[in-house]
Amino acid sequence: MFRYVGKRLVLMLVSLWLIASLTFVLMHSIPGDPFTSEKKLPKQTLENLKAKYGLDKPLPVQYVQYLGNLAMFDLGISIKSTTRTVNDILEEGFPVSAHLGIQSILVALVAGIVMGMIAAARQNRMSDYILMVLAVIGLSVPAFVLAPLFQKYFGMNWNLLPVWGWGEFEKTILPSIVLAFSPLALVTRLMRSSMLEVIGQDYIRTARAKGLPPIRVISRHTLRNAIIPVVTIMGPLTASILTGSFVVEQIFAIPGLGKYFVESITNRDYPVIMGVTIFYSAFLILMNFLVDLLYGWIDPRIKLSGKEAS
Amino acid sequence: MAIPVEKFQRVERRPKEAEAIRRPRVSYWKDAWIRLKKNWLAMGGLIVILLLVVMALVGPYMLPYEYYGIDLKSGKNLEPSGDHWFGTDDLGRDMFVRTWYGARISLTIGIVAALIDLVVGVLYGGISGYKGGRTDEIMMRIVDVLWGLPYLLVVILLLVVMGPGLLTIIIALTVTGWLNMARLVRGQILQLKEQEFVLASKALGASTKRLMMKHLIPNTMGPILVMLTFTVPNAIFAEAFLSFLGLGVQAPIASWGTMINDALVVVLSDEWWRLFFPALFLSLTLLAFNAFGDGLRDALDPKMRK
Numbered sequence: 358m359f360r361y362v363g364k365r366l367v368l369m370l371v372s373l374w375l376i377a378s379l380t381f382v383l384m385h386s387i388p389g390d391p392f393t394s395e396k397k398l399p400k401q402t403l404e405n406l407k408a409k410y411g412l413d414k415p416l417p418v419q420y421v422q423y424l425g426n427l428a429m430f431d432l433g434i435s436i437k438s439t440t441r442t443v444n445d446i447l448e449e450g451f452p453v454s455a456h457l458g459i460q461s462i463l464v465a466l467v468a469g470i471v472m473g474m475i476a477a478a479r480q481n482r483m484s485d486y487i488l489m490v491l492a493v494i495g496l497s498v499p500a501f502v503l504a505p506l507f508q509k510y511f512g513m514n515w516n517l518l519p520v521w522g523w524g525e526f527e528k529t530i531l532p533s534i535v536l537a538f539s540p541l542a543l544v545t546r547l548m549r550s551s552m553l554e555v556i557g558q559d560y561i562r563t564a565r566a567k568g569l570p571p572i573r574v575i576s577r578h579t580l581r582n583a584i585i586p587v588v589t590i591m592g593p594l595t596a597s598i599l600t601g602s603f604v605v606e607q608i609f610a611i612p613g614l615g616k617y618f619v620e621s622i623t624n625r626d627y628p629v630i631m632g633v634t635i636f637y638s639a640f641l642i643l644m645n646f647l648v649d650l651l652y653g654w655i656d657p658r659i660k661l662s663g664k665e666a667s
Numbered sequence: 668m669a670i671p672v673e674k675f676q677r678v679e680r681r682p683k684e685a686e687a688i689r690r691p692r693v694s695y696w697k698d699a700w701i702r703l704k705k706n707w708l709a710m711g712g713l714i715v716i717l718l719l720v721v722m723a724l725v726g727p728y729m730l731p732y733e734y735y736g737i738d739l740k741s742g743k744n745l746e747p748s749g750d751h752w753f754g755t756d757d758l759g760r761d762m763f764v765r766t767w768y769g770a771r772i773s774l775t776i777g778i779v780a781a782l783i784d785l786v787v788g789v790l791y792g793g794i795s796g797y798k799g800g801r802t803d804e805i806m807m808r809i810v811d812v813l814w815g816l817p818y819l820l821v822v823i824l825l826l827v828v829m830g831p832g833l834l835t836i837i838i839a840l841t842v843t844g845w846l847n848m849a850r851l852v853r854g855q856i857l858q859l860k861e862q863e864f865v866l867a868s869k870a871l872g873a874s875t876k877r878l879m880m881k882h883l884i885p886n887t888m889g890p891i892l893v894m895l896t897f898t899v900p901n902a903i904f905a906e907a908f909l910s911f912l913g914l915g916v917q918a919p920i921a922s923w924g925t926m927i928n929d930a931l932v933v934v935l936s937d938e939w940w941r942l943f944f945p946a947l948f949l950s951l952t953l954l955a956f957n958a959f960g961d962g963l964r965d966a967l968d969p970k971m972r973k
Contacts, residue, residue: 368811368812368815369815371812371815372812372815372816373815375812375813375815375816376816376820376821379816379821379824380824383824383825383827383828384828386828387828493708493954493957493958493961494950494954496953496957497900497950497951497953497954497957498946498950498953499904499907499908499949499950499953501907501908501911501927501928501931502927502942502946502949502950505931505942596817596818596819599817600819600820600908603911603912604908604911607911608931619912622823622827622912622913622914623912623913625827627827630824630827634820634823634824637817637820638816638817638820641817641820642815642817645815
C-alpha cells in the first residue's frame with residue numbers, strides 16, 4: 358500500500374515536471390517575445406519590460422527561475438493586464454468553476470446512477486431502449502451545440518430561466534445541466550452494464566431466495582457492488598467537466614477559470630495560458646490519484662501494490 | 668407388443684461421415700459479421716458513416732458554388748431554398764457546399780489521426796509487449812508519465828505554439844493520442860505471447876517478424892478495430908472543440924467545428940440553418956461512430972455469442 362502510494366507520488370511529480378517543462382519549452386519556442394505584437398515601443402521601455410519579466414536572462418537561468426517560482430506556487434503575471442497575477446485570476450475564477458463543476462458532477466452522478474438502474478432493471482424493454490438511445494445521443498451532441506440550443510429555448514422562447522451571468526442559483530441551472538450532459542450519459546451506460554453484471558451473480562439470487570424485499574436487494578446488495586466501476590471513471594469525468602467548462606462558461610458568460618483560459622488563448626496571453634495549464638494539469642493529476650486511492654478503499658478486493666496488475 | 672426384427676435397421680459405423688463438418692465453416696470475422704448484422708443500431712451507424720463519406724466526396728460538387736465563394740451583394744444569410752439547399756452564411760457562402768466540404772475536413776482529421784495513432788500505438792505497444800522485461804519496463808514508464816498529462820490541455824498548448832491549421836491539428840491530436848492504443852496492444856500481446864500456438868510457431872522456426880505479422884497482431888485486431896472506431900469520433904470532436912477556442916482550421920477552409928463556431932453569434936436570431944446543419948451532421952457522425960463502435964465491440968466479443 359505505502360509502496361504503491363509512494364510510487365504514484367513520484368509518477369505524479371514527474372508528470373507535473375514534464376508538463377511544466379513542456380509549457381516552458383513551447384512558450385519560448387514561439388518566435389519573438391510577448392511584446393513583439395504590441396505597438397512599437399521605445400527601445401528602453403522594451404528593455405525595461407523584458408527585465409521586469411526576466412526575459413533578458415539566458416534561457417537556462419529563466420528555466421530554473423521558472424521552476425523555482427512554480428515550487429513556490431508563483432505562476433507569474435498576466436501580460437495583457439499588467440496589474441493581475443495568474444494567482445489572482447486563479448483565486449477569482451476557480452471557486453466559480455469549482456461551484457459549477459461540483460454541481461454538474463452531482464447532477465451527472467445522481468441522475469446517471471438512477472437512470473442506469475432503471476435501464477438495467479427493465480433490460481430490453483421500452484424504457485431501457487429509450488434511456489440507452491438518450492445516452493448515446495448525450496455522448497454525441499457536444500456542449501457547444503447544446504448550450505446555444507438551451508439558451509434559445511429555455512431562455513428566449515419559453516422564458517423559463519436566465520441564460521447569462523452568475524450570482525443567483527437560477528443562473529447556475531442551465532449551465533450545470535449542459536455541463537452534466539455527456540458525463541451523465543457516460544455514467545448511465547456504465548451503471549447499466551455493471552448493474553446487469555451484478556444482477557446475474559449468485560449472491561443476488563441468494564438474497565432474493567431468502568426472501569428479502571426487492572428494494573433491499575437493490576440497495577444493500579446490488580447497488581453497493583454495481584457502483585464501484587462508476588468510481589473508476591471519476592477521473593476522466595472530472596477532465597471532461599473541466600474541458601466542458603471552457604465552453605459552458607464562455608457561452609453562458611460565467612466569470613470562471615474556463616472563461617479566463619479561453620480569453621487568454623484568444624489574446625495569446627502566454628503567462629496566463631502557461632499558469633492555468635499547469636494549474637489544471639496539477640488538479641487533474643491529483644484527482645486521478647485520489648480516485649485511485651478511493652477505489653482501493655471502497656473495494657477491498659482490489660489490492661493496491663507496487664506491482665502492476667496486468 | 669413386440670416389434671419384429673426386420674423393422675430394425677442396423678446402422679453401420681461410418682466414422683468418416685460422423686466426423687464430417689456439415690455446416691459451412693464460420694471464421695471469427697464471419698461470425699462477428701453475422702452478429703453485427705443483427706444489431707440494427709450498429710448497422711444504422713455503419714450505413715450513416717458510409718453515406719457521410721460518399722457525401723463528403725461528392726457533396727461539394729452537387730451545387731455550382733465554391734466553399735470560399737463569397738457573395739456579399741444579394742447572397743447573404745439566405746434561407747434554405749432551391750438555389751441554396753442549406754441556405755447561405757453571413758458572407759454569402761453556400762452552406763450545402765460548405766457543410767460537405769467541412770465533412771471532408773472533419774472526417775480527414777478523424778481518420779488520419781486515428782490511423783497515425785494506430786500505427787504508432789501498434790508498433791510501440793507491440794515492441795513493448797513482445798520484448799518484455801527491461802525494455803517493456805522502460806517503455807511503459809514513459810507511457811505512464813505521458814499518460815498523466817491531460818490530453819486536451821496538451822493539444823491546446825501545442826496548437827497555441829504551432830498555430831492553427833489542418834496539419835498542426837492532426838499533429839497535436841496524435842502527439843499523445845497513441846498512448847491508448849499502445850497500452851491496449853501491449854496488454855493483448857503480453858497475454859498472447861505465452862499461448863501454445865505462439866510457442867508452436869516459434870518451435871517451427873518462425874522469425875520475430877512472422878510471429879508478429881501472422882500471429883500476434885492479427886489476433887489483437889478485434890480490440891484494435893474497436894478502439895479505432897472510437898478514436899475517429901474523438902478526434903472529430905476534439906477538432907470541433909478546438910475550433911470553439913479559435914484553434915481550429917482557418918478560414919476560408921470550413922470544418923463543422925468552425926462553422927458551428929461562426930454560427931454561435933447568430934444563434935439567438937432567426938438564422939437557424941447556420942447552426943442546424945453543421946451541428947446536425949457533427950452530432951450524427953459522432954452518433955454513428957459511437958453506435959457502430961458499440962456494436963462492433965459486442966460482435967467481436969465471443970462471450971456475447973448466444
